[in-house]
Amino acid sequence: xxEGERRGPFPLESLYEEGVTPDTFVWCKxxxxxxxxxxxxxxxxxxxxxxxxxMHPVASTVPATAEGVSPQTAxxxxxxxxxxxxxxxxxxPVEDPVNETEPPVxxxxxxxxxTLLCFPVTGVIAVFYSIKSRKAWDSAARSESKNGQNLxxxxxxxxxxxxAHDYARSAKMWVxxxxxxxxxxxxxxxxxxx
Numbered sequence: 543x544x545e546g547e548r549r550g551p552f553p554l555e556s557l558y559e560e561g562v563t564p565d566t567f568v569w570c571k572x573x574x575x576x577x578x579x580x581x582x583x584x585x586x587x588x589x590x591x592x593x594x595x596x597m598h599p600v601a602s603t604v605p606a607t608a609e610g611v612s613p614q615t616a617x618x619x620x621x622x623x624x625x626x627x628x629x630x631x632x633x634x635p636v637e638d639p640v641n642e643t644e645p646p647v648x649x650x651x652x653x654x655x656x657t658l659l660c661f662p663v664t665g666v667i668a669v670f671y672s673i674k675s676r677k678a679w680d681s682a683a684r685s686e687s688k689n690g691q692n693l694x695x696x697x698x699x700x701x702x703x704x705x706a707h708d709y710a711r712s713a714k715m716w717v718x719x720x721x722x723x724x725x726x727x728x729x730x731x732x733x734x735x736x
Contacts, residue, residue, distance in 0.1 A: 543567040543576065554588050564589075642703045645679050646710030648672065649717055656717060660724020668716035675709035678702050 543549075544561050551570070552560050557579070562568065564580035579585045650672040657665025682702035684693055694702065 554584065557585065557588075558592075642700070642707055646675055646707050647714075648676060649710065649713045650676065652717055653713060653720075656720045656724065661720045661727060664716055664720040664723055668713050668720055671709045671713035671716060675706050675713055678706035678709060682706065 544566060549560065552562070562579055562585075564578065566579045567576040568579050568582060568585065569576045573582075649668065653665060653668035653672045657669055679702070682694070682699045
């Protein structure tokens, strides 16, 4: 059902060109009733695979265009429609890459405060990841031992920086979980006493 009228049948590959969005109601053989496209497993799987292939181009057997680059192998950065298409179709836009030459934001103080004030169980996990992030970054920043030898190669230093950012992302996630669990706990306690 597109714009209030029944259209089709369409092959799976042409749903996008025909204007089908995640909110469009669809029906095919074997279905009891009309369902939103986002609730049909085959359509969701196809859209996820298509989005993944657009965001992670690989060599393809599709014939090249006049410029010598096939649509499936064109770099994503050269096609602003890829991100626009993903956004328009209800998919989350791709996040900007993290600059791993900059130290990650330290969430240790916030983690400790939330552990004390909100929800200690998950707060301890946030503190743990915050400490791991700081230690990994400090290890990458150290370049020489006391006797003047290099502690890490450039690859090891890059890996430590990447780990520091990964730990910081985990800490951020657990900070959010701790905060929201604390708010739920406080609202429950407030309702219990009122």
